Amino acid sequence: MSATENRIKAVTHRMRVLQFAPIILLWLLLSACHRQQLQQPKVQGGESQPISATQALPVTPSVAATFRANSPVTCILQDRGGVYWFGTDRDGVYRYDGKSILRLDEQAGLCNNQVRRIYEDLSSGIWIATANGVCRYDGLSFTNFPLFDDANLGGHLEKQWQKSADDFWFPVGGGVFRYHPVAAYMTVPSTFTYLPLPSTERQLNYSESPSSPVGPFTVYSTLKDQQGNLWMGTQSLGVCRYDGSSFTWFADKGLSGPAVLAIFQDKAGNLWFGNNGAGVFRYDGASLSNFTEEHGLSNPDFLKSSGISTKPGLGTLARIYAIGEDNAGNIWFGTIDAGAWRYDGKSLKNFTKRDGLDSDTIQCIYQDRNKELLFGTDGGSVYRFDGNAFVPFIAE
Secondary structure: OOHHHHHHHHHHHHHHHHHHHHHHHHHHHHHHHHHHHHHOOEEOOOOEOOOOOOOEEEOOOOOOEEOEOOOOEEEEEEOOOOOEEEEEOOOOEEEEOOOEEEEEOHHHOOOOOOEEEEEEOOOOOEEEEEOOEEEEEOOOEEEEEOOOOHHHOOOOHHHHOOOOOOOEEEEEOOEEEEEOOOOOOOOOOOOEEEEEOOOOOOOOOOOOOOOOOOOOOOEEEEEEOOOOOEEEEEOOOOEEEEOOOOEEEEOHHHOOOOOEEEEEEOOOOOEEEEEEOOEEEEEOOOOEEEHHHHOOOOOHHHHHOOOOOOOOOOOOOOEEEEEEEOOOOOEEEEEOOOOEEEEOOOOEEEEOHHHOOOOOOEEEEEEOOOOOEEEEEOOOEEEEEOOOOEEEOEEO
16 A cells, blocks of 8 residues: 555544544533432432542442441341442441442431431332431432421321331331322322320320430331231330221330330241340230240349440340341341340350451341341441351442
């Protein structure tokens, strides 16, 4: 090929590059804008608040990272898309989609960094219950609902107490908040209502409950069972069941002592109640029993100290934070001061820091879509049990 032909070919190539340059430039600009939108969740009614570089943590297939938060992991959810959500005590919520870990906190629009519960609604919205209200995250922005906003306190008790298959409940104060989606496509909760617990001793009202910081009716845990009944664990009145028309209280065998922090139903239909001091209780649909006392694992010293003892209760099953069930049917109990316990239907086995945990405080137990149990600890870590020991949850 002659020099002239080479020059003609080079000029032709440059012309083709210049022809597509505007398209390439436009593509780069759109890509940059898209990335910016993904990294800047917006607060409803406010300006965009960017997420700092320390909050967005990419995870590449070649580099496995052990998940660790900066404060205790209080709750876990895996949504329908497989994304994990880890709520923490002081650090907001972490979102892990298999590619990156993103922390969403007050700076990003979360109503409070102390996260207590995480739910997913019918339209894939993520509801985050915090110490200062409830937030709904749609993937781009937050909608915040103050707990005792006047809009959520209307109506009368006998008129508002009801339940449905698709509702879920947030424990707060002397009652609960009920969220009922009118339709799957609706994102505004037209029925997001605070409901104080009724009592045979005295009738709570809307003006009294929000102002009571911690009283005997304070609700710490909720569960909808296989029949659709709502169960609520209280500060010192045991457990209340609402079946859609009436309330039944369970307070025998010491259940009405310290707070009921956990309620769980196993595959066989048994109800398990976790009490912060009196231990584990089991209700089989007919009778209530003190499971902890039956197995000689009580901590009477803690009960005698009126709940102010800070002495670790290693070797006891008295102060319960969480309850779960693995795929083999074993029931697991997470304690505040004695690690995790596994019950196989016949015997109990205790697991503590010597078995791989970073803390003897188990804040939550959750079964993911792979049927594996995940354990959130006071040390800010998430673990799974490999059959012999606890291993860290790996983001990879």
